[in-house]
Amino acid sequence: MKIENFDTGLKGQKDIKNIIISPEENFNNKKKVREYLKNIVHQGPSKLNDNLNRYFSTNIKVNCFHPVNEFTGIENFKTKFWSPLFESFPDLERREQVIIGGTFRDKIQVGTISTLSGTFKKNWLGIKPNNKMVNLRCCEIHEIKDDKIVESHILIDVMDLIFQTGVFPLKASRGAEGNWLHPINTDGVNFFEKNPEVSKLNLDQALTMQRSLNIKPELDSTSDEDLKSKLINHPQAEFWHDKMIWYGPSGIGTARSLEGFVDNHQLPFRKTFKERNYWKLGHYSELGDGKFSLTAGWHSIQATYGSNHWLGFTPNNKNVTMRVMDFYHHDEGKIRENWVPIDIAHILKQIDIDIFEMIK
Structure with a gap:
C-alpha cells in the first residue's frame, strides 16, 4: 500500500507568496x-x-x-x-x-x-x-x-x-474521558527551536502519516477483526510511537497505543464514514515548531454518515463537514502524542441531533 504524495493545504489559492520568518x-x-x-x-x-x-x-x-x-x-x-x-x-x-x-x-x-x-x-x-x-x-x-x-x-x-455537570446525552465513550495530559518529558510552552530543519522534518512526518489515512481498508474488509488487523498493519503504523497517546474529544475519549487508537476511534469512525474526503477543502494551517507540529481544517473533512458505529446514532446518509485540529508531539523519531479537538456538537447537528435540545 503506497502513500500518495499530494498537497493537503487549502485548495483554490493561486499566486500565494510564502512568508518565511526567523x-x-x-x-x-x-x-x-x-x-x-x-x-x-x-x-x-x-x-x-x-x-x-x-x-x-x-x-x-x-x-x-x-x-x-x-x-x-x-x-x-x-x-x-x-x-x-x-x-x-x-x-x-x-x-x-x-x-x-x-x-x-x-x-x-x-x-x-x-x-x-x-x-x-x-x-x-x-x-x-x-x-x-x-x-x-x-x-x-x-x-x-x-x-x-x-x-x-x-x-x-x-x-x-x-x-x-453530570449530564450524559451520548452513550459511554469507547476511550478514557478526563483532562488531557501535558506533553511527556518536555516543555510544550516555553521551548525555542533554532533549527528550522527540525521543525520541517516533524511537520513532514505528520503530513505523511495523514496522507496514509487515505488508504481505506474498510472498503473491502470482511469483518471487524479483519479491519482491525488491516488498520494495525496499515502504513500509518510506521509513524506512531509504541507508547503513543491519542487524546480525543469527549464522546470519543483518549486512547493508548495504536491498538487502542484503532479500537476506540479509527475502526468505528471508518465504518461510519466510509465515504469521506479528508482534504476536499484542505488545511488552513500546517505548522512545524521543534518537536511539535500542527494541522487544522475548517470543514476540510467531508463525509457521509452511513452507520451507527460512531457515537451510536441512527444512520441517515447525511453529508457532514468537520472542524478539527491536530496537535502532534514528535519524540524518538515517531509521533508520541496527538491532541485532537473535534467539534462533535457541530457534526451531530448536521445529522439532525441537537445536543443542546437534548439536555434542556
Missing part, C-alpha cells in the same frame, strides 16, 4: 499571543473592551465551535464569546499546555492548547451550571499581522463540559 520572530510571536490571551482572561470584563481593541483587528474573523459558530468584528467577539464566558465563569483562569508557532503559505499563525478553569455559576450555551469548578478544554489558532490577531479559530470541548 526562529526568533516565531518565538516572539508565541510570547505575544500568549500574553494577549492571558491578559484578556486574567484582567477580566473590566478591561475587556481595551484588551480586545489592543490585541485584535477591528474586523477580526472568528470561527468558533457550535453553537457560537462564525462571525466578524470585535463587538460580536465581545457579545457572542467573551462576555457570556465571563458571566458564566466569573473567576476564569487560563493555563497553557502547548504553544506552536510558524507560517503557512502567506499567514503567520500561533496555535495553543489551554485549559480555562472556573466556577460554573450561570447558564452557558443552554448548559445548566453546577456551581462547581470546571475545566474547559480550549484549542485555538490565531493569525497575526502587524502585531494584531486578524483571524481566530477556537474549539472549546462543550461536550466535556456537559459531562462535567
Whole structure:
C-alpha cells in the first residue's frame, strides 16, 4: 500500500507568496499571543473592551465551535464569546499546555492548547451550571499581522463540559474521558527551536502519516477483526510511537497505543464514514515548531454518515463537514502524542441531533 504524495493545504489559492520568518520572530510571536490571551482572561470584563481593541483587528474573523459558530468584528467577539464566558465563569483562569508557532503559505499563525478553569455559576450555551469548578478544554489558532490577531479559530470541548455537570446525552465513550495530559518529558510552552530543519522534518512526518489515512481498508474488509488487523498493519503504523497517546474529544475519549487508537476511534469512525474526503477543502494551517507540529481544517473533512458505529446514532446518509485540529508531539523519531479537538456538537447537528435540545 503506497502513500500518495499530494498537497493537503487549502485548495483554490493561486499566486500565494510564502512568508518565511526567523526562529526568533516565531518565538516572539508565541510570547505575544500568549500574553494577549492571558491578559484578556486574567484582567477580566473590566478591561475587556481595551484588551480586545489592543490585541485584535477591528474586523477580526472568528470561527468558533457550535453553537457560537462564525462571525466578524470585535463587538460580536465581545457579545457572542467573551462576555457570556465571563458571566458564566466569573473567576476564569487560563493555563497553557502547548504553544506552536510558524507560517503557512502567506499567514503567520500561533496555535495553543489551554485549559480555562472556573466556577460554573450561570447558564452557558443552554448548559445548566453546577456551581462547581470546571475545566474547559480550549484549542485555538490565531493569525497575526502587524502585531494584531486578524483571524481566530477556537474549539472549546462543550461536550466535556456537559459531562462535567453530570449530564450524559451520548452513550459511554469507547476511550478514557478526563483532562488531557501535558506533553511527556518536555516543555510544550516555553521551548525555542533554532533549527528550522527540525521543525520541517516533524511537520513532514505528520503530513505523511495523514496522507496514509487515505488508504481505506474498510472498503473491502470482511469483518471487524479483519479491519482491525488491516488498520494495525496499515502504513500509518510506521509513524506512531509504541507508547503513543491519542487524546480525543469527549464522546470519543483518549486512547493508548495504536491498538487502542484503532479500537476506540479509527475502526468505528471508518465504518461510519466510509465515504469521506479528508482534504476536499484542505488545511488552513500546517505548522512545524521543534518537536511539535500542527494541522487544522475548517470543514476540510467531508463525509457521509452511513452507520451507527460512531457515537451510536441512527444512520441517515447525511453529508457532514468537520472542524478539527491536530496537535502532534514528535519524540524518538515517531509521533508520541496527538491532541485532537473535534467539534462533535457541530457534526451531530448536521445529522439532525441537537445536543443542546437534548439536555434542556
